[in-house]
Every structure is written in C-alpha cells, then in structure tokens.
Amino acid sequence: MASTIIPTLTRDGAPARKASPLAVVCAAVAAGALFGFGLAWSTMIRPEVVLSFLRFRDAGLMLVMGGGVAVTMVAYQLGPRLLARPLLGGAFALRAAILDRPTVVGAAIFGIGWGLCGVCPGPAIAGLGAGSYELGWAIAGIGLGALLQGMTARK
Amino acid sequence: MTTGMWFPDGAFPLGWAHYLAGGVCIGAGVALLFLCTGLIGGMSTVYSSTWSWFVRRPFFQQPSLTGSRTWRLAYAGGLVLGAAAWFVWSGQSAWVAVNIPTWQLFVGGLLVGYGARLSQGCTSGHGICGLASLSRPSLVAVLTFMATAFVTANVVWRVVGA
Numbered sequence: 001m002a003s004t005i006i007p008t009l010t011r012d013g014a015p016a017r018k019a020s021p022l023a024v025v026c027a028a029v030a031a032g033a034l035f036g037f038g039l040a041w042s043t044m045i046r047p048e049v050v051l052s053f054l055r056f057r058d059a060g061l062m063l064v065m066g067g068g069v070a071v072t073m074v075a076y077q078l079g080p081r082l083l084a085r086p087l088l089g090g091a092f093a094l095r096a097a098i099l100d101r102p103t104v105v106g107a108a109i110f111g112i113g114w115g116l117c118g119v120c121p122g123p124a125i126a127g128l129g130a131g132s133y134e135l136g137w138a139i140a141g142i143g144l145g146a147l148l149q150g151m152t153a154r155k
Numbered sequence: 156m157t158t159g160m161w162f163p164d165g166a167f168p169l170g171w172a173h174y175l176a177g178g179v180c181i182g183a184g185v186a187l188l189f190l191c192t193g194l195i196g197g198m199s200t201v202y203s204s205t206w207s208w209f210v211r212r213p214f215f216q217q218p219s220l221t222g223s224r225t226w227r228l229a230y231a232g233g234l235v236l237g238a239a240a241w242f243v244w245s246g247q248s249a250w251v252a253v254n255i256p257t258w259q260l261f262v263g264g265l266l267v268g269y270g271a272r273l274s275q276g277c278t279s280g281h282g283i284c285g286l287a288s289l290s291r292p293s294l295v296a297v298l299t300f301m302a303t304a305f306v307t308a309n310v311v312w313r314v315v316g317a
Binding site: 019021023024025027028029030031032033034035036037038039040041042043044045046047048049051054055056057058059060061063064065066067068069070071072073074075076077079083085086087088090091092093094095097098099100102103104105106107108109110111112113114115116117118119120121122124125126127128129130131132133134135137138139140141142143144145146147148149150151153 | 160161162163164166167168169171173174175176177178179180181182183184185186187188189190191192193194195196198199201202203205206210212214215225226227229230231232233234235236237238239240241242245247249250251252253254255257259260261262263264265266267268269270271272273274275276277278279281282283284285286287288289290291292293295296297299300301302303304305306307308309311312
C-alpha cells in the first residue's frame with residue numbers, strides 16, 4: 001500500500017519549520033494550474049484520445065507519461081539532494097509504498113474503469129475548465145467510488 | 156477499420172509535439188508542488204479527502220486525509236484554472252465536447268474511484284509520482300492497470316462499438 005510519510009526533521013537534523021498554510025494553498029493552485037494546462041494541451045482531458053491509445057490507434061499517451069515522469073523524476077531525485085528543505089518550509093515527503101493485495105486489486109479495478117470510460121481522476125476535473133461538462137458524470141462516479149471504498153475499508 | 160490492427164495510421168496520427176509538451180507541463184506542476192512544499196501530488200486522494208468534511212467515519216477522519224484536504228482541493232481548483240487558461244490560449248472555437256455515453260462515464264468513474272483509492276494511486280499517483288520515485292509497487296500498479304485497461308477498452312470497443 002502506498003502512503004505518504006512526512007518527516008518531522010529535515011535532512012540536516014533541524015526541526016521542520018512548517019510552511020504557512022496560505023503559501024501552501026497558493027503553491028498548490030499554481031502547481032495544479034500547470035498540471036491542468038498540461039492535461040488540456042496534451043488532450044488527455046478528451047476520453048476519446050485516451051481510448052484511442054488503449055485501442056492501439058495513437059501512442060501519444062506514452063509521450064505524455066514519459067514527459068511527465070522525466071520532469072518529476074528530476075525534481076524528486078535532485079530536490080532533496082540540493083535543497084535542505086522545500087522552498088516554502090516544511091520537509092520533503094517520501095512516497096513509501098509496499099506491495100500488497102489492495103494495491104494490485106485496486107489497480108486492476110481502476111484499469112477496468114479507465115478502459116471503460118477513458119477518464120482518470122485528474123483529467124475529469126481539469127476537463128471542466130475546458131467546458132466538458134459531461135465529465136461531471138465521471139466525477140460523480142469517481143467521488144461515489146471513493147466514498148464506497150472508504151465506507152467498506154477495514155480500518 | 157478492423158479492431159485487430161495496431162496503429163494503422165502510424166503511432167502519432169494527430170502529431171506528437173503537443174503530447175510531449177503537455178506531459179512536460181504536467182511534470183512541471185508536480186515538480187513545482189514538491190520543490191515548494193515537499194508534497195507528493197497525485198490526484199485521486201482529493202476524492203477521499205474532500206469527503207472528510209462531510210463523513211464522520213474514522214476512515215475519513217485519518218490525519219492523512221484531514222491534514223491534506225485543503226491543499227488537495229486547491230490543487231484540484233488549479234487543474235480547472237489551468238485547463239481554462241489553455242482553452243483561452245489555444246483559441247478554441249467551442250467547448251471541448253465529450254462523446255462518450257453517460258452510463259460509460261458514470262460506471263467507469265465508479266470503478267476508477269473505487270479502484271484508485273483501494274490501490275492508493277491512479278495514473279498520476281502511481282504513474283507519475285510513483286514512477287518518478289522509482290517505486291517498485293507503483294510500477295506493478297501501473298503495469299496492472301495498463302493491462303486491464305487495454306483489455307477492457309478493446310472488449311468494450313467490439314461489444315458496444317464506442
């Protein structure tokens with residue numbers, strides 16, 4: 001199961017000075033806007049394009065994933081080595097994941113849904129910004145699915 | 156066009172540059188969030204963390220959800236703003252229409268939401284953040300959902316034709 005661990009000490013051993021909540025929200029909006037611009041530019045907000053990838057008609061999604069992973073990897077791998085702490089304070093989170101049944105079963109179910117509708121969680125939201133109100137149906141489904149998962153989770 | 160042929164019109168019939176450029180933008184967004192705040196920005200958690208404002212069940216009151224719900228919702232709001240900025244910048248003449256049947260969007264969405272939250276990651280959480288973290292569990296998750304998505308999309312294509 002993947003979860004995020006936020007250390008309370010920075011790499012140099014000093015207590016992590018928390019970033020101001022307002023600054024974090026501003027950074028999140030700016031980061032989300034870049035993300036959303038990219039989803040729209042790459043046409044990933046159009047389920048038809050995603051489905052044409054899954055049906056071996058257009059390999060574009062590989063370039064989207066490749067470009068996204070490459071840039072993120074540079075930041076994830078070099079950021080904590082070059083900076084003692086994030087620019088706004090706090091500490092770099094680690095994505096700690098162990099391989100267990102829910103990770104694989106959940107991914108299999110996710111893939112079935114993705115193959116059925118061509119929509120994943122980010123593009124469903126971003127598409128609204130380009131006027132694709134039909135994606136509201138996907139958002140409703142994803143929200144209910146997330147609720148169902150939480151209501152039936154053991155812990 | 157038969158359903159069995161692979162890439163009958165070439166690998167990139169609609170061009171390739173916008174895919175790569177868009178992907179770099181997506182990565183830049185995830186990278187910006189991490190470098191500024193240290194946070195790992197997958198997109199599926201917002202669908203659980205937002206429920207934490209309304210549902211009292213202990214699952215939804217975990218600190219990992221209540222403590223991240225504000226920035227996650229802001230991050231999701233940014234997605235809408237960014238796509239709207241693209242809409243203006245690219246000079247689209249009409250709203251981007253989605254021609255997938257409603258039931259497919261809703262039922263597919265249900266499975267996407269349930270599965271992503273059970274797996275604790277989606278195309279961005281496992282795909283972008285997980286792979287960029289060199290996480291082996293995320294690699295397994297990505298290969299798993301790619302496999303079931305390929306099969307489902309092709310079966311649905313043959314059965315429903317949409």
